[in-house]
Amino acid sequence: MNDDDDLELQALRRQLDDAFETTRPRAGFEDALWARMQARRPAWQRLRDFLSGLVETVREVPAVPAAAVAAVLVLAIGVGVLSFGGFHFGGAGSTTSLSSGAQPGAAQNFNGSGGFGRLPSPGLQTAPTADTGAPKAAAPSNQSATNLYLGPAKLIWAGQLYVRPGSLPVYRYQEPTTADADRFAAGLGASPTTRPAGTLGDYAGDGFVLGVTGSSRKPPSEPTFFLTPDRSRLPAAGATATDTATAFLSAHSVSPVWPYLIAVDQVDGVTRVSYLWQFAVSADPVAFVVNQWGERYGLEVDLKDGQPLQAIGPLPLNLETADYPIISADQAIKKALASSASAPASAPTVRLTDAELVYVLVNAGDRSFYEPAFLFSGTFPFYGATHVKRVLVPAIAS
Amino acid sequence: MLADRPPFEDLYRDFLGRIYAYVRAQVATAADAEDITAQVFMNAYQAYGRFETRNTTPAAWLFRIARNATLDHFRAHGRRERLRRTIEHQPVSEADPAGMAEEQIQYRALLKHVAKLPERQRDAISLRHSGLSFEEVGVLMSCSEDAAKMLYHRALKALRESVQEEMA
Numbered sequence: 001m002n003d004d005d006d007l008e009l010q011a012l013r014r015q016l017d018d019a020f021e022t023t024r025p026r027a028g029f030e031d032a033l034w035a036r037m038q039a040r041r042p043a044w045q046r047l048r049d050f051l052s053g054l055v056e057t058v059r060e061v062p063a064v065p066a067a068a069v070a071a072v073l074v075l076a077i078g079v080g081v082l083s084f085g086g087f088h089f090g091g092a093g094s095t096t097s098l099s100s101g102a103q104p105g106a107a108q109n110f111n112g113s114g115g116f117g118r119l120p121s122p123g124l125q126t127a128p129t130a131d132t133g134a135p136k137a138a139a140p141s142n143q144s145a146t147n148l149y150l151g152p153a154k155l156i157w158a159g160q161l162y163v164r165p166g167s168l169p170v171y172r173y174q175e176p177t178t179a180d181a182d183r184f185a186a187g188l189g190a191s192p193t194t195r196p197a198g199t200l201g202d203y204a205g206d207g208f209v210l211g212v213t214g215s216s217r218k219p220p221s222e223p224t225f226f227l228t229p230d231r232s233r234l235p236a237a238g239a240t241a242t243d244t245a246t247a248f249l250s251a252h253s254v255s256p257v258w259p260y261l262i263a264v265d266q267v268d269g270v271t272r273v274s275y276l277w278q279f280a281v282s283a284d285p286v287a288f289v290v291n292q293w294g295e296r297y298g299l300e301v302d303l304k305d306g307q308p309l310q311a312i313g314p315l316p317l318n319l320e321t322a323d324y325p326i327i328s329a330d331q332a333i334k335k336a337l338a339s340s341a342s343a344p345a346s347a348p349t350v351r352l353t354d355a356e357l358v359y360v361l362v363n364a365g366d367r368s369f370y371e372p373a374f375l376f377s378g379t380f381p382f383y384g385a386t387h388v389k390r391v392l393v394p395a396i397a398s
Numbered sequence: 399m400l401a402d403r404p405p406f407e408d409l410y411r412d413f414l415g416r417i418y419a420y421v422r423a424q425v426a427t428a429a430d431a432e433d434i435t436a437q438v439f440m441n442a443y444q445a446y447g448r449f450e451t452r453n454t455t456p457a458a459w460l461f462r463i464a465r466n467a468t469l470d471h472f473r474a475h476g477r478r479e480r481l482r483r484t485i486e487h488q489p490v491s492e493a494d495p496a497g498m499a500e501e502q503i504q505y506r507a508l509l510k511h512v513a514k515l516p517e518r519q520r521d522a523i524s525l526r527h528s529g530l531s532f533e534e535v536g537v538l539m540s541c542s543e544d545a546a547k548m549l550y551h552r553a554l555k556a557l558r559e560s561v562q563e564e565m566a
Contacts, residue, residue: 012558013527019508020527023419025432030414033436037410037443270407304407 028209028230032202035211035228038310115322116172122360122371124150124294124392148293149350149380149387152343157333158351161374167323168281168395171359171370176200176223176315181212184225184315188253207233208252212315217363220292223315227252229308237306245273245301248308256299256313259286263296271303277314279359279370287357287372294358294375294390319370326372326395335393336376350389352378360392371396406446409456410439417464420528423509424468424520434471438464458534461525465538511560519553526550 181200182192190205200223203210207230214223229248238244241264249255260275277298278286288296299313327335336352354377359370372395379386417438422431442449442463449459512523518539525535536546 008558009554012554012561015508016512016523016527016557019506019512020416020419020423020524023422023506023509024415025418025435026428029418029432029435030411033414033439034407034410036436037440270405 028204031228031230032209032211035209035226035310036196036199036202038226038312115324116170116320116367116369119170119324119369119371119396120362120364121394122362122373122392124292124390147387149348149389152339152347153350153380153389154343154347155337155340155378155389155391156349156351157337157376158378159353159355159376161329161333161355163326163329163332163374165326165328167325168357168372169279169321169323170372170396171279171319171321172367173222173317173319175215175366175368176212176317181223181315184212185210188227215363215368220361220363222361222368223317225254225311225313225315227254227311229310231304231307231309234307241271241273241303241306244303244306244308245311248301249299249311252311254299254311254313257316260298261288261296270309271306273301273303275299275301275313281357281372287359289370290358290360290375292360294377294392325397327393327397331397332374332393332395336374336391339391348380348387348389350378350380352376352389352391354378357395358392403446403449403451404456406443409442409446409460413457413460414439416528417460420461420464420524421468423512423524425471425513430471434464434467438467441467454537455534457530458537461528461530461534462538465521465525508561511557511564514560515553515556518549519556522546522550523553523557 178195178200185192185201185203185205188203188205188210190203190208190210192201193204193209194202196202198213200212200214203212209228211226211228212223213226215221229252235247235251238247242262246255256275256277259278259280261278263274263276265272265274274296275298276296277289279289281287289298291297299311301311302309332355336355355374358373358375360373362369362371374393374395376391376393377388379388381387414435418431418435421434421438422428425431425434438460442460445463449456454462512520514520515523521539522535525538526532530538532546532550533543535550536543539546539549541549
């Protein structure tokens with residue numbers, strides 16, 4: 001069949017081309033949808049083939065000592081403290097330099113009567129149980145080029161770990177409500193637009209749209225906001241990506257109020273400025289917040305062509321805190337190496353050379369926790385590539 | 399991520415409008431089209447890790463998701479007949495906030511005629527004019543490239559008749 005001679009049909013084809021070419025969604029839909037998708041980012045970014053769920057065991061935590069102090073940390077209040085460098089408990093050699101999070105900036109202490117009781121145990125993402133040990137998992141794409149190995153391994157401790165005896169705070173937050181999200185949005189000058197299922201709300205402000213989501217258990221994530229600007233109305237870019245990102249956050253009143261470390265990465269053609277979340281821990285400098293992969297995270301600003309594309313970060317929340325006694329260095333090392341016993345003969349041998357104190361989010365329904373843990377790591381070669389093995393040991397004494 | 403797989407953001411920017419137009423040509427309201435388009439990209443976003451360029455093109459992959467989502471939309475809500483009634487008897491509300499931007503689009507009337515075509519004809523025209531090759535249309539519609547061409551030409555003539563009937 002040949003319709004080339006049929007002028008009517010040719011004209012109809014052109015009209016159809018024009019019709020489909022000019023039919024587009026309303027202004028703002030593209031950015032709003034992208035914002036919603038970004039809020040789900042961890043679901044597709046995190047080692048797709050290895051989603052086996054976070055192992056959550058519950059252990060008994062002793063009552064908090066009488067001297068323990070509970071506190072309420074107000075994320076929205078505090079002094080931004082710029083901190084440079086991670087916190088390592090000794091250990092030489094290579095580290096698993098990956099990104100991570102932020103921490104509340106100020107605490108308002110009050111006398112507590114006995115902590116949070118039983119705590120769910122933090123853990124890292126694990127490989128499927130049928131895994132034979134061969135490295136085959138890659139690190140999340142937005143992190144370093146490190147190949148993250150999730151399978152079993154024969155572990156050797158070859159570093160140094162010093163743990164100051166005593167206790168460490170556990171932080172707890174109550175799941176925010178839609179009213180909380182509305183208040184946060186109002187503080188940014190945004191009004192509700194819709195409340196899609198699974199979110200706390202979508203909002204629109206002058207030159208930006210805002211989305212707020214609650215906690216997620218798989219993958220574990222805290223309540224999060226994502227702010228998407230109208231890119232046609234942005235001011236001139238700053239001298240550096242960090243300058244632009246920082247000015248953008250400040251202009252929208254969402255600057256981090258906790259200590260952070262800035263990291264700049266290229267992710268899928270986008271420049272990502274991350275304000276990595278840290279908790280100040282008594283006499284020790286800081287402890288990064290890490291996700292289920294052991295990756296640091298925090299508030300992120302994506303830049304495209306030098307201009308902000310979107311900011312994503314933890315929703316400011318009130319954090320309660322209670323101190324719990326922690327395990328010793330020897331206990332932590334023993335626990336880190338304990339998984340070796342069940343490693344098959346084919347599993348690689350990994351020398352763990354680094355350990356650092358971190359905080360890990362553990363979702364537990366209406367209330368969730370940031371709990372201290374020791375993150376051990378070591379590298380090993382496999383078929384020409386260097387892989388990283390991480391082991392997370394809860395710091396709270398059982 | 400595979401080296402030959404484009405960043406998802408590129409796909410999103412390149413195809414959002416086309417997917418929306420494809421969906422919009424088949425459903426009654428802009429709001430429905432937005433809902434389905436959002437579902438398409440949410441699904442694609444989560445599945446992108448499993449997408450392999452050696453099996454299909456990004457366009458064909460996305461339009462397959464869009465086609466399935468649109469079919470699900472009709473199946474789940476029994477809207478097929480309601481759609482016909484809407485198109486045939488109910489003028490588009492000028493006050494529909496979600497459709498405000500679309501009021502400016504001069505080809506809406508033509509797409510209404512497309513939406514009235516039988517399902518496979520409507521699909522063939524929508525996929526073809528969303529930029530897919532006949533080969534890709536055939537794959538999506540489970541027929542050969544030649545069959546897709548035939549189906550498209552029949553759909554085109556049916557569309558012309560529909561337009562002419564209204565003008566008569």
